[in-house]
């Protein structure tokens with residue numbers, strides 16, 4: 355678990371944070387979600403809308419005109435990469451391509467000058483709040499449970515899971531290779547490397563599988579960053595570990611040491627330097643993709659969401675409770691890419707998301723306090739229309755499919771617009787979690803659209819990126835800090 359030094363450092367850090375907060379109040383907003391959930395697009399659009407006077411009617415401080423100035427500022431953490439806002443927004447707005455996705459942690463500070471709504475607060479006006487947006491892969495969160503597992507427990511859990519269900523066939527090569535090595539034999543670098551490669555291939559296969567299995571730790575095996583090839587990433591869980599202490603110099607002991615190094619050099623610093631310092635959190639999920647892939651994918655998303663939520667909220671099963679950050683008091687779970695549906699279906703998308711969250715928190719025995727659920731689109735790539743079909747009005751969405759998208763046998767070039775009927779979500783969200791009889795499975799028409807064309811009006815005035823309900827998320831996440 356966290357060592358005493360971790361606790362001491364955290365306490366010191368909190369004190370330093372409080373002192374700095376008196377001079378320049380700030381709130382650290384974590385943005386996470388599994389790969390491709392929409393983190394990069396979310397942050398880019400949110401910041402663009404704030405900087406360019408976007409439509410944010412539900413964000414009270416801006417709507418009521420209490421915010422006088424919004425600007426980007428250098429972030430306080432010199433050792434963390436900056437979120438490349440300018441590059442991402444150029445891609446989105448000027449080139450109309452989706453920006454490069456999140457691969458590691460990054461950060462951006464945006465500062466708002468505002469006038470307090472209360473008479474008491476106005477005494478100190480003008481108020482100033484810095485929002486430090488911290489973008490990090492959701493996969494990294496799934497590593498936190500490793501802090502409470504030793505190498506033996508990690509090996510047992512991972513091997514048992516790999517032998518069960520549909521994972522068994524994906525793990526065959528790695529397990530077969532593991533069966534040929536003796537954990538008690540002398541440690542050989544070549545053996546460690548081939549085991550680690552086979553294990554990584556298994557993790558990658560799980561991720562690529564279209565049944566959409568949720569990601570398994572260690573998260574950095576699939577997103578190594580600058581640690582690629584280092585010993586801390588060259589290990590694998592071992593089946594059949596000998597009882598008792600692992601013999602010095604043996605393969606098992608070498609793997610154990612590297613597993614501990616992974617925790618020391620990767621997981622613990624992430625926990626201490628980033629995760630434990632967050633105040634607010636938004637978790638983005640691609641519920642539409644899971645719905646389209648079927649009930650197994652929906653249940654798997656529910657499992658992954660449960661694992662993620664366990665990091666924010668202590669539950670009754672308690673294995674993570676000593677790690678759970680005590681700071682994060684508000685969490686938003688948002689289904690992204692709602693612009694793929696007509697707005698008539700948005701309440702149903704929200705209902706599905708709420709059901710996902712309820713089931714996830716039920717399963718791990720959490721409390722749902724301080725968790726808000728919504729459906730949003732960071733960037734609205736479509737507009738809505740109605741077409742007549744067999745004498746009925748059919749709600750459709752209109753957008754520019756990405757080059758190469760094929761709809762009804764027709765391949766698009768990335769320039770031409772088209773209208774599609776996206777389909778309906780079921781009235782009863784529970785039906786999406788159950789395996790349906792025969793072919794009544796729910797599918798949506800899911801087309802990848804290009805980012806929208808954004809008009810530049812004359813006089814250097816830029817229009818902001820269109821979105822759906824970004825302002826509602828913003829209000830819940832930081833509205834109270836601008837009261």
Ligand code: GDP
Nearest residue numbers: 389390391392393394395452455456731732733
């Ligand atoms: P990340 O891995 O979480 O950083 O994911 P990205 O932000 O890069 O998003 C992944 C992909 O999802 C993008 O390339 C887009 O194709 C799509 N996407 C994300 N947000 C939206 C959205 O609001 N609307 C639409 N139509 N597509 C989106």
